[in-house]
Amino acid sequence: MNTSTLMGASSSSRGAVRDGRSLISTINTVPTSTMLTLGLTPSQAERIIRVRRVLPLVEDRRAPCLDARKLWERIGKPHRRFRDWAAAYIKPLLAAGELSAEISALTVPARGTPRTDYMLSRYVAAQLAMMANTREGADIRDYFLDMEDLAQRLAVHLGVRVTAIVETDREVTHMMRRRAGDDAKAGRIPKAAVRPKATEREKRLKDTVCFVLTGHRAGWWRETFGRGVRDVLDTADAALYAKCYESALAAIGSGLVNNQDVLVRFLTPTYGGKVAPGKYQTRTPAH
Numbered sequence: 001m002n003t004s005t006l007m008g009a010s011s012s013s014r015g016a017v018r019d020g021r022s023l024i025s026t027i028n029t030v031p032t033s034t035m036l037t038l039g040l041t042p043s044q045a046e047r048i049i050r051v052r053r054v055l056p057l058v059e060d061r062r063a064p065c066l067d068a069r070k071l072w073e074r075i076g077k078p079h080r081r082f083r084d085w086a087a088a089y090i091k092p093l094l095a096a097g098e099l100s101a102e103i104s105a106l107t108v109p110a111r112g113t114p115r116t117d118y119m120l121s122r123y124v125a126a127q128l129a130m131m132a133n134t135r136e137g138a139d140i141r142d143y144f145l146d147m148e149d150l151a152q153r154l155a156v157h158l159g160v161r162v163t164a165i166v167e168t169d170r171e172v173t174h175m176m177r178r179r180a181g182d183d184a185k186a187g188r189i190p191k192a193a194v195r196p197k198a199t200e201r202e203k204r205l206k207d208t209v210c211f212v213l214t215g216h217r218a219g220w221w222r223e224t225f226g227r228g229v230r231d232v233l234d235t236a237d238a239a240l241y242a243k244c245y246e247s248a249l250a251a252i253g254s255g256l257v258n259n260q261d262v263l264v265r266f267l268t269p270t271y272g273g274k275v276a277p278g279k280y281q282t283r284t285p286a287h
Contacts, residue, residue: 068119
């Protein structure tokens with residue numbers, strides 16, 4: 001194993017700002033691979049990806065922002081013609097007045113008689129979708145249940161990944177920059193090498209954590225899954241990663257270890273082999 005140093009002296013160099021964007025997915029952007037990691041089935045993931053293009057979650061669910069014609073197409077074109085469906089469902093809502101603020105009528109130039117399109121709030125769109133007596137309407141109803149399931153699982157997952165892992169990322173980056181700066185002041189490395197050396201040490205630390213937990217290097221995870229290890233792990237294993245990563249940082253920061261071999265020996269009794277890569281290899285591949 002490479003016994004390159006993982007630390008140096010201390011300095012006042014500031015660490016890079018980390019905001020966790022590489023770890024964060026919202027319910028509207030979470031990819032299929034993450035949904036499978038969180039335990040949703042391939043069919044649930046496919047339905048969410050397909051339907052949320054038409055019915056995404058929006059900040060203001062009462063503001064008209066969704067195209068009624070696209071919704072009508074997505075729910076199986078009930079009444080066969082859009083204008084007939086709109087006459088049966090949208091116009092009565094406008095006439096009643098209660099939801100009129102959530103529906104915006106648009107006159108669109110066309111050959112002959114101009115056509116009328118509508119923008120709907122997400123609330124109205126959801127109500128109309130769930131009323132559709134079509135196979136696609138049933139699909140929409142399942143979609144809302146899927147999204148509730150996804151939201152609950154994602155909230156727990158992000159709590160681990162963003163709160164714990166990103167905070168440790170910030171601390172590691174700060175420490176490695178600070179110590180590389182000290183090395184430069186002492187003449188051990190050129191000043192221009194401070195940032196590259198700090199980055200190299202940070203990557204080496206993460207690679208060591210990955211190796212201890214999984215028995216594989218970080219590069220193996222990227223080659224095998226097309227993503228870094230932290231983007232593959234489920235919530236329970238991500239929590240283990242966060243704890244191992246924090247322990248590695250504490251060990252280096254306290255001066256207990258200063259190279260990879262010693263760090264591996266320090267971490268292995270508690271975290272060695274705690275994550276089984278095989279369970280991820282048997283899952284449906286991400287697409």
